[in-house]
Amino acid sequence: MQVSPPARQPWPAVALGAVGPAANLDTNCVADHRAGVDYFPQKTAFSHSAQLQVSYGAHFKRVRFTPTVATGEVLEFLLVQCGTPVPAHGPHVPVIQVPIQRLVTGNSAMLGALDELGLVDRLFGAESTRSVTVPSVRRRIEQGLVHDMWGYGHASIEPVMAVQPDVYLTFYSAYPQGNMHPRLWELGVRAIPQADHHELHPLGRAEWLKLLALLTNREARGNALFDGIVARYEHWKAIAAQARFRPRVMSGFAAGRDTVETFGGRNQRARLIHDAGGEYVLADDHRAGSLVFEPFERVYAKGADAPVWLGTLGGRADRQQLVAANALHGWFSATRTGRVYAWDRGYTGAWAHPHQDQSMSRPDVLLAEAISVLHPPLMPPPASLQFLRQLP
Structure with missing residues (x-):
């Protein structure tokens, strides 16, 4: 070229x-x-x-x-x-x-x-x-x-x-x-x-x-x-702080037969989950890495019963496709109950979705959408989400 x-x-x-x-x-x-x-x-x-x-x-x-x-x-x-x-x-x-x-x-x-x-x-x-x-x-x-x-x-x-x-x-x-x-x-x-x-x-x-x-x-x-x-982020964070409980939150996806691709407990995505009123299942991990490969057994022991899976493998139309991509995804409670979400709304193919090139400067929107999933009574889900999608 x-x-x-x-x-x-x-x-x-x-x-x-x-x-x-x-x-x-x-x-x-x-x-x-x-x-x-x-x-x-x-x-x-x-x-x-x-x-x-x-x-x-x-x-x-x-x-x-x-x-x-x-x-x-x-x-x-x-x-x-x-x-x-x-x-x-x-x-x-x-x-x-x-x-x-x-x-x-x-x-x-x-x-x-x-x-x-x-x-x-x-x-x-x-x-x-x-x-x-x-x-x-x-x-x-x-x-x-x-x-x-x-x-x-x-x-x-x-x-x-x-x-x-x-x-x-x-x-x-x-x-x-x-x-x-x-x-x-x-x-x-x-x-x-x-x-x-x-x-x-x-x-x-x-x-x-x-x-x-x-x-x-x-x-x-x-x-x-x-x-x-900053003003909008702090506003939504204050609303999430009113929650009476903090649901445990699974994140990441199975990569191969024995690992999970996720992030450390000091990573910005873990902080987003915390500020949204959730408890990341690997919050006790002190790494800040944005890409961490964890043994599947460790993640499963901590996240198997987490009621919400916030941020999984993008580009899968539904939970059936998610499990077809890797059967280990079906071992988690959130998959069976239907509370699995991906940050891939608007996905059109290989890495092409708004979260990839628009979310950096919109953490306030990411936070609001996460709160609407974790604490619907505090923030009912909007009519249309910008980044987050629930897998049917």
Whole structure:
């Protein structure tokens, strides 16, 4: 497949004088840089993410990424307002001119936030154009403006290089040998690892939308969007706290003959179950991993009688198909009583459903839907759910 780089026009440069801009420049460069002028009057900070930090200079931002998984690296990125000088930095610190014009993502989780921030017109590549569900992104794909990056490790290096992105958001694996960003840096691609899936709290995951805001100087919009998410999440959490009992909740699915693919008790999905008024059957597991393979016997001993199964294998039309996929699914009480749910509403095939590319910035919706399943008297199920589906 041949990919030609899309045409590019530089941002217009504007003269701002000694006063500086009244708002961050999201479509302009600086024509008359002056030392000491604050070119980012609208700032942000990370309050819930366990992995991201940002500090501001007058015309630059330093973003630090400290993964929660034990890969042994701490990364820093220098974001410099275009039209201003690059400050001193370490030899291995990638420098990115902001606001960026051209983004490629190797992890579809950011696509919903991209739409909510009004930045879809800056997307030029995605890990798979076939599995996107965000309407505005789908329209851009149909116009031929988004290139398919699919390949090993959520993207192929050659198409990423061909599109010539200002930033490539690369999927961050807990296994260092699976990460592409070191090689991409060597090839001149400004790759930033995306690790929202390694956050410890659903709100920490949602706060990754602020990374997009930082790259495009849209901090004010990012702050407003995130503050609304937090307010709604805390509202639903307070309602769930009124529950008189906490039902035990099974999650994950049988993988092969003797293991269950699930997540640790400190993972963000376990926190979502807790905040929804449930008790995750592996809550005593102190791992934060988003992908944990547990011996089937251990999970069965803890979850066999759990009344609710919240989050199972997606893409199965009903419980009969779920059991056909692996007979071990039929051993659990929730399967027999019909209280099995998957986060796959709107599924159209291999990884294509709204939860995959829209749920990152909507933990409040995920929480509300979970509460409606665990505590219907407190929150009756809405007429239509956005992400959650009960298997008939």
